[in-house]
Amino acid sequence: MILQHLKKYAPLLLLFLLIGCHKTDWSENFKEKEKSPFGNYIIYNEAETLFKNKQVTLLKQNIYDYLMLESVIDSVEIKNYVSIKHNGFKYTNGSTRELLDFVAKGNNVFLAFNNFRDTLKSSLKFTTNNLDKDVYDVKGLKKLEGTFELNNKSFSKTSFSFDRNIRRNYFLQYNENTTSILGTFAVDGEKVPNFVKIHYGEGAFYLHTQPIAFTNYYLLNGKEEYAANVFSYLPNADVIWDPQIKSSKYEDKKEDDNNVFKFFLEHPTLTWFLFVSLIGLLLFMLFNARRKQRPIPIIKPLQNSTVEFTQTIANLYLKEQDHKNLVDKKIAYFLEKVRSKYLLDTSNLNADFIEKLASKSGNDLQRTKYLVNTIIALNKKTECLEEELIVLHKMIENFLNK
Known part of the structure; x- marks a missing residue:
């Protein structure tokens, strides 16, 4: 039935062919209202x-x-x-907990x-491994191809080849008691899971590591049966289709304030951009601050005036x-x-002291005795001559410098 419905989208394919590659938007936008190759316009409109x-x-x-509000x-x-x-990444911890409930x-x-x-x-106790996480440009993604297989033998066709933008992204570790492998694809000759069902409580999570398989490009290039088979695993019930375009008005987002930096750090090119920008900003602030810094006044240290004071006192005695x-x-x-x-x-300046x-x-002993006797003699005088002062000074200096 989906094949018949897709016929009305055939003109879109013709439009893609007529429009030059340079004008086609090959970005992986996954938008429900986008008719570009990697938008989700067709899959959303065919959901019913x-x-x-x-x-x-x-x-x-x-x-x-x-x-929370709709109960x-x-x-x-x-x-x-x-x-x-x-x-x-737009899911906060709070919205993730609500999904689990x-x-x-x-x-x-x-x-x-x-x-x-x-x-x-x-x-849910699983990990993934993306060998092509560093490939972002259109030319690089165009070279990535792969073949998906579904494990349900009741499908008329279980193997599907995809010719571009197929990252080698797969489930690496998972709980085998709660996880069923629904689909695989080959990575370096080994089949690895890319579509799993994880039982949780009374319901289940259906997780797929290649969202590109459900875009306009592949639904118009013979892969609509793969999408129909994948969605056939879900019960036939009303669907809440989430384009993830809104932020919560009621949830406390303090726990997710670092989401922007986390996104940068998960991509090497953006991580380098962030680091270079921060270093550039710090250098700008450093040099800009140095250029505008006021000149620091030179404070002269206090001068030692002991010598001048001594000379002044000596001159005073000489003058008197x-x-x-x-x-x-x-x-x-x-x-x-x-x-x-x-x-x-x-x-007591006696012989023993000398x-x-x-x-x-x-x-x-002779020099010491002469000096001590000179000191004793000058102590007894009431007045001294200049020559006696000079002799005493020289004797003391020579004695101490020995």
């Missing part, structure tokens, strides 16, 4: 035929809002939920994605000609040096 005239509703709100989960009537898109009540979900959300993978005062200070300085450096008692000082200072 595929499901034997059951009601097909194009969802105009987020699935989370629809399931679909609590409905007794079984429903099918269908979404065919490039990836399932929806299926657990006995409903069915059909998802055809190149990439499934991690929350769904962990909940108070040589005795200077002699007393020189003697006091020398004796303090002896006490701190040689640890000798200077209260021997100990000569021994510890390394000076000969």
